[in-house]
Amino acid sequence: MSGSRGPDDRHRLRVIPTWRHGQERLYVCHEDGRNVAWYDREAGRVNLLSEGEQDDILHALGPFLTGPVMVGPPPVPTPAELARLTLHPDDDLAPNRPGEALLIALDREAAHAHRLRPDPRRRALTAEQTVGETLDRLDGAGWHALHSIPLPGGDRIHHLMIGPGGLFAVHALYARKQRVLVADPMVTLGRRETQPLLRRVRSDADRASYALTAEVHPILALAGPADLRVTAPPRGVRILQDTDLAALTRLGGVLKPADVEALHAMARDRRTWGRV
Incomplete structure (x- = not known):
């Protein structure tokens, strides 16, 4: 035959x-x-x-x-999967590595940079990579992590977590072997000048809430502090060490799997963030 x-x-x-x-x-x-x-x-x-x-x-x-x-x-693909499949690669934020924007900037300047002192952005990059790698490991628990989300005006959301427990905008801070004092909205790192960092953390979450039309909770994630002291519970902000971020997987009952996928499809689209 x-x-x-x-x-x-x-x-x-x-x-x-x-x-x-x-x-x-x-x-x-x-x-x-x-x-x-x-x-x-x-x-x-x-x-x-x-x-x-x-x-x-x-x-x-x-x-x-x-x-x-x-x-x-x-x-048959879900609406969220169809949205992802039609997304142009240049607009897809899902492949971003932790600290993507810093990696690109540092690589661009490396060829002609002659610094006498260490670039402070290296520490910031270490913090974002440490926190980002921890968040990426939560993927198997039904969570999605997006990194280095660009905002208008040159700002960035370091990390965005989407999962059964809701949405979280995570700001990473390098604090290796240093004492951290938090007195809302001020954050003091070692002997450095005190900064109103919690205002920035809350602002990032507010902008994400506006973009996604969903409540986004702010988190300040400290990478490797020697000691953490919080004078009073900060308004609406979680203060976590990078080693404690896995506790997010114990949160649930907020978003159904279909809602998680739909919000992830929306958040990974660069165009979502263009007017916040």
Whole structure:
């Protein structure tokens, strides 16, 4: 029969691992590069683009399957997923690394900079990276972290967390081995000049609330302080050390999974932040 295939045809399928949005996918394709399926290990699902080749696809994936799987056509995308798929890469903030804006600025100046003293932005970058890496580890608990969100006027929200417990604008502060005194709105770091930092932290959250039309709570995250003293509970602001940020996963009952995904799709769009 002209349409039949020999027993070795299934071996012409190749399995190619890729990473999309921080998650591994195993694509199954023909020698000409045409995709016929992909395996989402985290979801335990094999998505078929060619149902007539199901047996061959499962045979090719056999060494990679880690347990029982669902098999079928790809699920219909949600409105949030459709919004993400239509988002231009230049407008997508999800790939931003912690401290993205500082990394770009420091790399741009490195070639012709001759500083006699350490650049203070290096410490700020360390704080954002320390806090950001901690927040990224909460992703598996149903949370999404966005980093270095640009605002009009050159300001930035260091980190935005979206999850079952709500939305949080997180400002990272380098405080390694230093004493921190918080007397709302003032923050004193070691022997440095006292700054009204909590005003900035609250302002970031207010601007995020306006952009997302949802309540956003402010957090000041201290990276590595030797001691923290708060004279009185600050108005509406959580003061946390970077090692305590995982406690956010214990918060819940505020947003449903569909709301989390919809808000994440909105927040990752650079255009959302253009008028705040």
